[in-house]
Amino acid sequence: MAEMILREAVAKALREALEDERVFMMGEDIGAYGGAYAVTRGFLDEYGAERIMDTPISESVIVGAGVGSALAGLKPIVELMTINFSLVAIDQIVNHAAKLSYMSDGQFSVPLVIRTVTGGGGQLAATHSQSFENWYASVPGLKVAVPATPYDALGLFRTAMKDDNPILFAEHSLLYGLRGDVPDDWYEIPFGEADIKREGDDITIVAYSRMTHIALEAAAMLEAKGRYAEVVDLRTLRPWDKQTVLQSVRKTNRIVVVEETWRTGGFGGEIASTIQEEAFDDLDGPVARVGGIDVPAPYNGALEAATIPSAQRVIKAIADTYGI
Amino acid sequence: MAEMILREAVAKALREALEDERVFMMGEDIGAYGGAYAVTRGFLDEYGAERIMDTPISESVIVGAGVGSALAGLKPIVELMTINFSLVAIDQIVNHAAKLSYMSDGQFSVPLVIRTVTGGGGQLAATHSQSFENWYASVPGLKVAVPATPYDALGLFRTAMKDDNPILFAEHSLLYGLRGDVPDDWYEIPFGEADIKREGDDITIVAYSRMTHIALEAAAMLEAKGRYAEVVDLRTLRPWDKQTVLQSVRKTNRIVVVEETWRTGGFGGEIASTIQEEAFDDLDGPVARVGGIDVPAPYNGALEAATIPSAQRVIKAIADTYGI
Amino acid sequence: MESTLDKQQMTEFYKKMLLIRRFEEACGRLYMQGKVRGFLHLYIGEEAIAVGAISALQPDDYVIGHYRDHGHALAKGMDPKVAMAELCGKSTGSSGGKGGSMHLFDSARNFMGGHAIVGGQMPIAAGLALASKYKKEDRVTICFFGDGAVNQGEFHETLNLASVWKLPILFLLENNLYGMGTHVDRSRAGGRHIYETASAYDIPGVQIDGMDVLGVNECVSEAVKSIRKGKGPHFVEAMCYRYRGHSMADPTMYRERNEAEELGIKDPIDSLKNFMVQFNVASEEEFIEIDSAVGAQISDAVQFAEDSPAPEMDAMYTNVYA
Amino acid sequence: MESTLDKQQMTEFYKKMLLIRRFEEACGRLYMQGKVRGFLHLYIGEEAIAVGAISALQPDDYVIGHYRDHGHALAKGMDPKVAMAELCGKSTGSSGGKGGSMHLFDSARNFMGGHAIVGGQMPIAAGLALASKYKKEDRVTICFFGDGAVNQGEFHETLNLASVWKLPILFLLENNLYGMGTHVDRSRAGGRHIYETASAYDIPGVQIDGMDVLGVNECVSEAVKSIRKGKGPHFVEAMCYRYRGHSMADPTMYRERNEAEELGIKDPIDSLKNFMVQFNVASEEEFIEIDSAVGAQISDAVQFAEDSPAPEMDAMYTNVYA
Numbered sequence A, B: 001m002a003e004m005i006l007r008e009a010v011a012k013a014l015r016e017a018l019e020d021e022r023v024f025m026m027g028e029d030i031g032a033y034g035g036a037y038a039v040t041r042g043f044l045d046e047y048g049a050e051r052i053m054d055t056p057i058s059e060s061v062i063v064g065a066g067v068g069s070a071l072a073g074l075k076p077i078v079e080l081m082t083i084n085f086s087l088v089a090i091d092q093i094v095n096h097a098a099k100l101s102y103m104s105d106g107q108f109s110v111p112l113v114i115r116t117v118t119g120g121g122g123q124l125a126a127t128h129s130q131s132f133e134n135w136y137a138s139v140p141g142l143k144v145a146v147p148a149t150p151y152d153a154l155g156l157f158r159t160a161m162k163d164d165n166p167i168l169f170a171e172h173s174l175l176y177g178l179r180g181d182v183p184d185d186w187y188e189i190p191f192g193e194a195d196i197k198r199e200g201d202d203i204t205i206v207a208y209s210r211m212t213h214i215a216l217e218a219a220a221m222l223e224a225k226g227r228y229a230e231v232v233d234l235r236t237l238r239p240w241d242k243q244t245v246l247q248s249v250r251k252t253n254r255i256v257v258v259e260e261t262w263r264t265g266g267f268g269g270e271i272a273s274t275i276q277e278e279a280f281d282d283l284d285g286p287v288a289r290v291g292g293i294d295v296p297a298p299y300n301g302a303l304e305a306a307t308i309p310s311a312q313r314v315i316k317a318i319a320d321t322y323g324i
Numbered sequence C, D: 001m002e003s004t005l006d007k008q009q010m011t012e013f014y015k016k017m018l019l020i021r022r023f024e025e026a027c028g029r030l031y032m033q034g035k036v037r038g039f040l041h042l043y044i045g046e047e048a049i050a051v052g053a054i055s056a057l058q059p060d061d062y063v064i065g066h067y068r069d070h071g072h073a074l075a076k077g078m079d080p081k082v083a084m085a086e087l088c089g090k091s092t093g094s095s096g097g098k099g100g101s102m103h104l105f106d107s108a109r110n111f112m113g114g115h116a117i118v119g120g121q122m123p124i125a126a127g128l129a130l131a132s133k134y135k136k137e138d139r140v141t142i143c144f145f146g147d148g149a150v151n152q153g154e155f156h157e158t159l160n161l162a163s164v165w166k167l168p169i170l171f172l173l174e175n176n177l178y179g180m181g182t183h184v185d186r187s188r189a190g191g192r193h194i195y196e197t198a199s200a201y202d203i204p205g206v207q208i209d210g211m212d213v214l215g216v217n218e219c220v221s222e223a224v225k226s227i228r229k230g231k232g233p234h235f236v237e238a239m240c241y242r243y244r245g246h247s248m249a250d251p252t253m254y255r256e257r258n259e260a261e262e263l264g265i266k267d268p269i270d271s272l273k274n275f276m277v278q279f280n281v282a283s284e285e286e287f288i289e290i291d292s293a294v295g296a297q298i299s300d301a302v303q304f305a306e307d308s309p310a311p312e313m314d315a316m317y318t319n320v321y322a
């Protein structure tokens, strides 16, 4: 059992992947610069420029070249420096990567992993602090992973590398320094399998990516009040693990969904409405949602912090909805 | 009171808008070709090439040039041939048009109307049959209109032209031929005001764009069963009219949300979860959702039809959820 | 029209061009009968480009293009039966009726589609070429695209990447003067000499007569040879003319009915035939035979498509994921 | 270094360049103290471009650029106090602390931002120029961008549209040889002569020494004159060097510490000073005065920023919509 930070877990996953000759990496400044978030530092020397390819600032062709080389039998890992910049490549992701298996009726598949960095909290302001995982999670043909711990990042990435479909793998910028245990023995984490990060009987808190830690914080605060929250980390959004959430809520009869992206139109709406559809009679009250405030991210630190869900806001939502 | 088809209502709205010299139009084949959906046929001769500008096939710069000319005090109307192609311009819409008022703290505004064509049903297959209004409706700084009738299209467009914010105006390709009454006297329809297209006490059917007509069809079928559905057409998704939907559901105690885009991650989740949050105790059962099947659009007509919500599927969802 | 080609090759070119022409004419008829639906873009008038260029390739080589794809698919060897069945939305179609006219694919023949987002195939083409280079294969990729696609950002990003990475790819621009109803002179800086743009990416570019199948074949053969030698991307602008409207829905109000004559456009199929007859490469009789053979092939394809069963409703759910 | 400029103009250039230099140095210090947060991209070494180019404009003219925007904002006349307050996230900042370093705006001075998506400002710049043309004003727009932005699709789409529509815009490329850690030779076909790309769009392009403020001013003045005459877009590639890392977070492991010397880079501010002294345009004493005046201006700006109140929490909700 080794302890490492999430950045190291991802780097470990990438090195494992690169043992397969069909795997190569493409992206902006992943080589000579070492990666905007230093995930691939040293990779260029280790694997050479044929396999660690620095690209021009051309996201569409970065993703498209990934799609093409995947069609041709390779297993590319492309990096989009942040999910904000994925918008200039989203046509290649949604109209091409996600469609080719279906439109060719299975003649082709697109085994492509798109790594990107998501989330706010770094005072990077409105254009650089967004989370669009929910959009990608609405697209048939794509899969979306949103790990919250080093353990999950490694296990999910191993699975991603064995999958023949286009996958968006979103790493939260504020989690790269997060420490966690990672077994020495091989393990994998299937997509669509949520993880109960903490057990409890009083309320279910559903979260993903960095919000999992906000949920755990809230759970700790609840415990002080003598209430026990069950924290369910979805780990992947497409597919997402409905059953585990349903099981939990059937036990707790209370549920709040927490996510970082704008509350309006977020994936929380999908989860909340699905839960009330399938567990209506188990609920003591409505499914509550806590999401990002519906404004562009402000630069000022205090203002930005106020736009992102906090443990306090989770506690308040629970109190307002269930009176506990 | 004149009768006209939706195409004519939009053309009328555009001609009214063009009376203002600050208004001009840009888009692919809106001039010499007359518009891919013939909405602007004749405009080039009427208004000249300075105001009806055919563009290269360069969606990013089409939208961006709209943003820039709006910043400079004009009131551009840009056309994206279909919402599928908006994906190559989405960065300009989301990271620029929607952000500049906030990031400049009100020094600038972006009075830009982006017209586009949405929806499936034309056997155009996976890349050409999508509806992304829900994505745009999740973005602070944008407004989104989704008219279902000639009357609404004209009234909403008049409002859009008076608004100083970037607006996505999504016209459904299958509705251009739809006939409807349009008053000769001036009227406007504010954004965020839903329209009760049919009154009823037994169940509320919430819909927008073309699905409003599927909802009305379902309501007619229900009437045959002696049940009376209230059909609420949202008309705009951002802002969307929560109050009208809540009022209706407090009366009917039953509700189903119908939309054309993929059910998973659609705007229906936002509506459904909001309603159960605010009217939980008024509900006889969970808020039901009927959406597009979670697959890319197939070309074959029978297959495609099966992916799009039908009155039958709405009836079934109501029966399954409420037993009526 | 000079050429070192022998009779057999010329006859092949003629057969393939005629096959495409008749195929497209049949599509038009089926569309009128409501048996082909959605958007239908015919390749009529441009046959010399697909046939001349793709004939210069090996079966291993990749071909990718846009939605006006029937000609490229057939030239790469796709069975007309399977293509026609796809256009009719039948289970026997290349995509089981799920892709349609704009989205033909043939993995067995390395025909990589059939892409309907203008410019969208270009980044993918770079990826195909990148894979060949990465695997040290000597495959070449030909990426077909139109004059309208030149103005998409992806054109630019792809040419730059292909040049910087010296990818084994041929960019084949079909300049038929129009993107829908917009003439290149109104959409592109220097609309009639787009090939010069290639030099901005340090890519050798030439402009050729896209209505001359022998000329296209010669030029592309040269380019492909150079690409296989590892010289990196080449760019060919084939000037041509789209006889029909952009799609079946296009009334072509934006151009004069007699524009083709004005421009002195010569039909690529007639031209080759006249050349072959004039130089006694083949006799009228032989052409009559070919014509009827091709005609039979097309009616078989139509018959096959019409007789084929529609897909099962469950097909809706298959292959969303691999 | 030849020039017909008089003492007053040269002194102005010197003052402005020094103001930017000292401003940036102060930003660096405040960042180290945690008072400026987020991404901070310094313009140190590139001052001659913003100052030389923007000095050729009228107040009405538009300037738009990317996230490395302090220099452009100050050169266009933005108050250093207001700019520094913005960087410190204060209510007195140009955007009330909501935009930050990458998103400076000054509507009163027609400084249109401050855009942090690489290439994203270019289509908007075309729109500004389009508006001027539509309104028949004789305003010019200067669009600043980096060598890395050249590889974005939007660069291509924008240059083409500007050319086809003959828009009154100057594309000013700041080629500092690097996009983050990637050298132009690795990212761009013909990385050292990007200006030649302009000809692919029928846009006149030139390459100049971006470290020479007088040369920049002369060249841009000429281009702007031609643009005002209705000659359409011009393209200027200013070769320069980014002294610091891409941002404060960049350890610059990808280049040699002494690269600047190797390249014989001359500091733009020192060069002008030496020139003015050598030709007796100004005396050492005068420079000492200027330096202390600028120093005072900057410490006032820092003081102002530090003393200014943080925004009210409600500011979070304002101006999402107009």
Ligand SMILES: Cc1ncc(C[n+]2csc(CCOP(=O)(O)OP(=O)(O)O)c2C)c(N)n1
Pocket: B028, B057, B059, B081, B085, B088, C068, C116, C117, C118, C119, C145, C146, C147, C148, C149, C150, C174, C176, C178, C179, C180, C242, C246
């Ligand atoms: C990104 C995008 N924008 C617009 C369209 C609509 N559209 C389809 S084909 C076409 C014209 C393309 O012209 P060209 O590239 O010259 O190819 P051609 O049809 O002449 O073969 C347009 C505008 C599209 N499919 N994709």
Ligand SMILES: Cc1ncc(C[n+]2csc(CCOP(=O)(O)OP(=O)(O)O)c2C)c(N)n1
Pocket: A028, A057, A059, A081, A085, A088, D068, D116, D117, D118, D119, D145, D146, D147, D148, D149, D150, D174, D176, D178, D179, D180, D242, D246
């Ligand atoms: C679309 C997009 N991709 C990537 C980034 C991340 N990024 C910010 S600046 C930069 C380098 C830009 O270099 P250049 O255009 O040369 O400008 P310079 O920083 O040298 O002034 C990159 C890759 C971004 N902001 N936007």
Ligand SMILES: [Mg+2]
Pocket: C146, C147, C148, C174, C175, C176, C177, C178, C179, C180
């Ligand atoms: Mg064309």
Ligand SMILES: [Mg+2]
Pocket: D146, D147, D148, D174, D175, D176, D177, D178, D179, D180
């Ligand atoms: Mg640079």
